[in-house]
Amino acid sequence: MNESKLILVLGDQLSLNQPALKQAEPGRDIIVLAEVAEEATYVRHNRHKIALLFAAMRHFRVELETLGYDVYYTAIDQGVASLEEAVRKVLVQTAATEVVVCEPGEYRLVHQMRSAWSSSLGVPVTVLEDDRFLASHDDFELWARGKKQLRMEFFYRKMRERYQLLMDDGQPAGGKWNYDADNRSGWRNQREIPARPDVPVDDITSAVIAEVNQRFPNNPGDLSQFRLAVTRSEAERQFDWFVTYALADFGTYQDALVEESPWVFHGLISMYINCGLLDPLAVCQRVEIAWREGDCSLSAAEGFIRQVLGWREYIRGIYWLLMPEYKTRNTLSATRPLPDFFWDANTDMRCLSRAIEQSLDHGYAHHIQRLMVIGNFALLAGLDVMEVCDWYLGVYVDAYEWVELPNTLGMALYGDNAVIASKPYAASGKYIQKQGNHCQQCRYKPSKTTGPDACPYNSLYWRFIDRHLDNFGSNPRMGLIAANWRKRDPEERAVIVQWADKMIEEWA
Ligand code: FAD
Numbered sequence: 001m002n003e004s005k006l007i008l009v010l011g012d013q014l015s016l017n018q019p020a021l022k023q024a025e026p027g028r029d030i031i032v033l034a035e036v037a038e039e040a041t042y043v044r045h046n047r048h049k050i051a052l053l054f055a056a057m058r059h060f061r062v063e064l065e066t067l068g069y070d071v072y073y074t075a076i077d078q079g080v081a082s083l084e085e086a087v088r089k090v091l092v093q094t095a096a097t098e099v100v101v102c103e104p105g106e107y108r109l110v111h112q113m114r115s116a117w118s119s120s121l122g123v124p125v126t127v128l129e130d131d132r133f134l135a136s137h138d139d140f141e142l143w144a145r146g147k148k149q150l151r152m153e154f155f156y157r158k159m160r161e162r163y164q165l166l167m168d169d170g171q172p173a174g175g176k177w178n179y180d181a182d183n184r185s186g187w188r189n190q191r192e193i194p195a196r197p198d199v200p201v202d203d204i205t206s207a208v209i210a211e212v213n214q215r216f217p218n219n220p221g222d223l224s225q226f227r228l229a230v231t232r233s234e235a236e237r238q239f240d241w242f243v244t245y246a247l248a249d250f251g252t253y254q255d256a257l258v259e260e261s262p263w264v265f266h267g268l269i270s271m272y273i274n275c276g277l278l279d280p281l282a283v284c285q286r287v288e289i290a291w292r293e294g295d296c297s298l299s300a301a302e303g304f305i306r307q308v309l310g311w312r313e314y315i316r317g318i319y320w321l322l323m324p325e326y327k328t329r330n331t332l333s334a335t336r337p338l339p340d341f342f343w344d345a346n347t348d349m350r351c352l353s354r355a356i357e358q359s360l361d362h363g364y365a366h367h368i369q370r371l372m373v374i375g376n377f378a379l380l381a382g383l384d385v386m387e388v389c390d391w392y393l394g395v396y397v398d399a400y401e402w403v404e405l406p407n408t409l410g411m412a413l414y415g416d417n418a419v420i421a422s423k424p425y426a427a428s429g430k431y432i433q434k435q436g437n438h439c440q441q442c443r444y445k446p447s448k449t450t451g452p453d454a455c456p457y458n459s460l461y462w463r464f465i466d467r468h469l470d471n472f473g474s475n476p477r478m479g480l481i482a483a484n485w486r487k488r489d490p491e492e493r494a495v496i497v498q499w500a501d502k503m504i505e506e507w508a
């Protein structure tokens with residue numbers, strides 16, 4: 001007998017080729033999409049993120065119905081508390097005898113589904129591995145097995161070979177695996193940054209925007225500036241635009257900090273790949289073609305592919321390999337509360353204020369802003385690891401725990417016992433000055449370490465080194481800095497540390 005299945009599709013699983021939907025048969029199975037309070041409120045999500053997912057889910061419903069599927073859609077105004085409740089309600093109304101779902105991207109949900117749903121719903125619940133990623137859990141576990149250090153670079157090389165991306169006759173194209181050294185240029189207004197194309201807002205999306213504004217009045221996000229694609233075809237158009245107009249400069253200015261543009265030459269695609277509107281392998285292949293056709297340099301193509309094929313898959317691998325214990329780590333015992341300016345961008349540190357402001361308003365900051373401006377500040381000031389992680393998880397449109405947590409706790413905060421980063425991504429104001437033009441607009445001077453006009457990153461940096469000498473003294477990559485600090489006059493050191501302490505107290 002052909003019994004009906006209930007296929008639950010989560011807000012970040014909006015791809016026809018995801019494993020649960022691949023099993024669905026129009027006319028027989030029932031598809032459930034549900035906007036629910038629990039998912040919308042478990043952190044203080046940016047309104048852009050909620051609007052993106054609700055609008056994309058509503059458009060996906062239309063697409064599925066056009067393909068002949070029977071879709072049960074719960075909108076947020078129906079007041080359903082959780083995904084489980086949404087599924088229960090549909091089970092009661094239909095003849096479905098089992099639930100099938102693609103594995104969620106967060107441990108909390110996978111755990112609930114695997115441990116409790118079947119008995120509480122009274123039907124079998126199958127959670128299928130999400131095969132839209134390019135390395136399965138087994139692949140990553142096998143790669144990691146027996147290794148003392150899990151460095152991204154070696155994982156990335158394996159992935160290049162496996163997917164034959166940028167490979168020529170078994171060798172990396174151009175003879176080198178990694179062109180990172182060409183991807184670090186600072187910003188001195190070298191280029192005109194092209195304006196991003198508009199995204200049309202249709203009636204479905206307009207209604208979502210109005211509803212999100214009304215229901216989430218205290219969440220960050222200025223939806224008058226909503227400019228996100230909410231369908232696959234529009235996300236593809238945005239990606240095409242990137243390949244045509246920005247990719248050529250992506251590599252060179254990947255690490256640039258730019259006063260005039262939040263986006264610089266970045267892809268702005270993580271939010272689409274992560275919710276299923278773009279396919280990670282397809283974007284890498286498209287970028288390789290652009291290089292082979294002479295539309296961008298090898299360093300631009302390699303820089304991009306390294307992020308998607310390398311970093312994205314590696315970060316996910318680490319998450320599933322080490323959860324749930326990973327989330328309890330706090331190597332540097334960082335426990336200070338987040339300063340209020342994380343919620344209003346009201347700080348005189350120009351780079352930090354700009355990065356936080358655009359994160360709150362648009363739900364977007366590029367990698368170096370996340371890592372070396374906001375993350376670096378949180379690391380140096382010793383901000384509470386879980387508070388910082390929750391901030392990142394809420395604020396960014398592309399944030400789900402599988403990708404946010406290792407990037408924040410591991411890469412930015414050096415909180416995971418050096419699994420991801422072999423040394424802390426700690427830097428003084430000089431790095432920020434080198435990478436861009438914020439300092440020109442800032443009242444603080446990156447050349448000064450103490451005093452009212454000194455860049456706070458400087459004294460914070462030395463205080464951080466001072467506090468963690470025992471942790472880093474023996475790290476070969478930090479040893480020289482630590483030794484230089486030790487050599488400095490003790491009185492001078494004390495003045496710097498006290499100055500940093502004073503600022504930190506003022507932010508509390
Ligand atoms: P581009 O600069 O154009 O890069 C292309 C693509 O590479 C991205 O779209 C993304 O899919 C992938 N990528 C690049 N770096 C990473 C990385 N470290 N991890 C995973 N994918 C990567 N990315 C998220 O998708 N969600 C997050 O919640 C998230 N949180 C982060 C938190 C911190 C503290 C840091 C340092 C990084 C975080 N990142 C996160 C990674 C990265 O910053 C974003 O993927 C990137 O800024 C997204 O913008 P883009 O699409 O313009 O990326």
Ligand code: DLZ
Pocket residue numbers: 009010011012013034035036037039040041045049050053083104105106109400401
């Ligand atoms: C982030 C999010 C939000 C805000 N709302 C919903 C929702 O109402 N319904 C849904 O299915 N998914 C939502 N999501 C995405 C989920 O939180 C996400 O699927 C899990 O965190 C697993 O990655």
